[in-house]
Amino acid sequence: GENVEQHPSTLSVQEGDSAVIKCTYSDSASNYFPWYKQELGKRPQLIIDIRSNVGEKKDQRIAVTLNKTAKHFSLHITETQPEDSAVYFCAGRSIQGGKLIFGQGTELSVKP
Amino acid sequence: EPEVTQTPSHQVTQMGQEVILRCVPISNHLYFYWYRQILGQKVEFLVSFYNNEISEKSEIFDDQFSVERPDGSNFTLKIRSTKLEDSAMYFCASTPGDSPLHFGNGTRLTVT
Numbered sequence: 001g002e003n004v005e006q007h008p009s010t011l012s013v014q015e016g017d018s019a020v021i022k023c024t025y026s027d028s029a030s031n032y033f034p035w036y037k038q039e040l041g042k043r044p045q046l047i048i049d050i051r052s053n054v055g056e057k058k059d060q061r062i063a064v065t066l067n068k069t070a071k072h073f074s075l076h077i078t079e080t081q082p083e084d085s086a087v088y089f090c091a092g093r094s095i096q097g098g099k100l101i102f103g104q105g106t107e108l109s110v111k112p
Numbered sequence: 113e114p115e116v117t118q119t120p121s122h123q124v125t126q127m128g129q130e131v132i133l134r135c136v137p138i139s140n141h142l143y144f145y146w147y148r149q150i151l152g153q154k155v156e157f158l159v160s161f162y163n164n165e166i167s168e169k170s171e172i173f174d175d176q177f178s179v180e181r182p183d184g185s186n187f188t189l190k191i192r193s194t195k196l197e198d199s200a201m202y203f204c205a206s207t208p209g210d211s212p213l214h215f216g217n218g219t220r221l222t223v224t
Binding site (some may be wrong): 032034036043044045046049089097098102103104105 | 142143145153154155156157160162167168170203207209210212213214215216217218
């Protein structure tokens with residue numbers, strides 16, 4: 001069945017460094033890939049998304065890259081700040097209105 | 113900005129009891145979802161709902177679960193006979209279609 005694998009499960013960086021989180025997906029029909037940030041006890045909040053017709057998308061310090069051939073996509077956060085500390089989830093979806101399949105999550109810790 | 117609202121924020125129930133979790137999706141959205149997140153784990157898909165019927169459900173969504181859209185605004189998740197392992201955060205989400213999912217703040221269900 002559909003599956004999204006995410007790694008690493010935990011990531012610790014120094015403030016100002018970059019952080020990279022990687023995901024792979026199994027369903028070749030997947031065409032939409034959002035990234036969510038979840039702070040402790042809160043709901044997942046969309047931070048960036050990418051569609052399969054685009055290879056890269058950037059929004060200020062956050063960027064996402066997609067390699068459809070290899071079926072993997074990555075989140076890049078530059079100039080990390082302590083407030084970036086949270087759990088980040090990647091996800092994939094194959095049809096309009098279809099379910100999102102989430103990765104296992106990466107707990108990012110940014111040390112001041 | 114419109115939001116998905118969920119009530120209650122926390123529900124405590126005894127094993128074997130029925131619970132109903134309530135959600136009000138964003139008004140012009142067409143697709144509705146329930147997700148579950150056990151503490152410290154990933155966000156898991158339960159069920160999607162479109163055009164007044166279930167469009168997809170996961171293996172978790174067994175005969176103990178049901179969903180309803182009793183009127184034009186509410187979307188409910190019912191668990192008929194709760195088990196200890198049903199303890200989790202339950203998130204409702206909605207989308208107009210080919211757009212990001214918007215999540216509610218969740219209901220923390222504790223089964224004792």
